[in-house]
Amino acid sequence: xxxxxxxxxxxxxxxxxxxxxxxxxxxxxxxxxxxxxxxxxxxxxxxxxxxxxxxxxxxxxxxxxxxxxxxxxxxxxxxxxxxxxxxxxxxxxxxxxxxxxxxxxxxxxxxxxxxxxxxxxxxxxxxxxxxxxxxxxxxxxxxxxxxxxxx
Numbered sequence: 001x002x003x004x005x006x007x008x009x010x011x012x013x014x015x016x017x018x019x020x021x022x023x024x025x026x027x028x029x030x031x032x033x034x035x036x037x038x039x040x041x042x043x044x045x046x047x048x049x050x051x052x053x054x055x056x057x058x059x060x061x062x063x064x065x066x067x068x069x070x071x072x073x074x075x076x077x078x079x080x081x082x083x084x085x086x087x088x089x090x091x092x093x094x095x096x097x098x099x100x101x102x103x104x105x106x107x108x109x110x111x112x113x114x115x116x117x118x119x120x121x122x123x124x125x126x127x128x129x130x131x132x133x134x135x136x137x138x139x140x141x142x143x144x145x146x147x148x149x150x151x
Contacts, residue, residue: 040075040076041075042073042074042075042126042129043073043074043075043076043080043103043126044071044072044073044080044103044104044122044123044125044126045071045072045073045074045077045080045081045100045101045102045103046069046070046071046100046101046102046103046104046107046122047069047070047071047072047080047081047084047098047099047100047101048067048068048069048070048098048099048101049067049068049070049084049085049088049095049097049098049099050065050066050067050068050095050096050097050098051065051066051067051068051088051093051094051095051096052064052065052094052096053065053094054092054093054094055092056092057092057093057094058091058092058093059093059136059138060138062140063138063139063140064139064140064141065094065096065138065139066136066137066138066139067136067137067139068088068093068133068135068136068137069133069134069135069136069137070084070131070132070133070134071118071121071122071124071125071131071132071134072084072125072130072131072132073125073126073128073129073130073131077100077102080100081098081100083131084098084131085098087131088131104119104122118134121134
C-alpha cells in the first residue's frame, strides 16, 4: 500500500466508512476530550412590554394598550423575552414590543437606583423561575390622537 491510498477519502460515506476522521492518539499524548460547557445559570431580566388591546384582556376600559414592567428569569435575555411573551399571550394580552433593561447587576453598573421592593420581586422571579408583572401603566388616546400616560 502506498501513501496515496492512506489519504484517500471516499466520495460518499458508506456504512463501513466513518463520517468523521478519528482523533489521533499516541502513547505520549492521549486523545483530547471536548471541553464541557459550564452550565449557564438562570438570571432575572427587567423587561418593559407594550401590549395592545384584545378582547377580554382585562385592561382598563377606554385605554388603547399598556406598558408592563416585568421581571423574568432565563438563561439569557432572549429566553426571558420568549417566556414573557408566551405567558402574556396565555393571559389573553397582545404583546407588541419588548425592551430589555438587563439584569440586576447590569442595571446597577448603569447607575439605576433599584429599591428593595423591586429586588424582592426579582428574587421571587428567580426562585420560582417565573415572569412577574410588577407594574401596569395603561395608555389613553389624547384628543390630538397621541398616547397619553397617566401621571
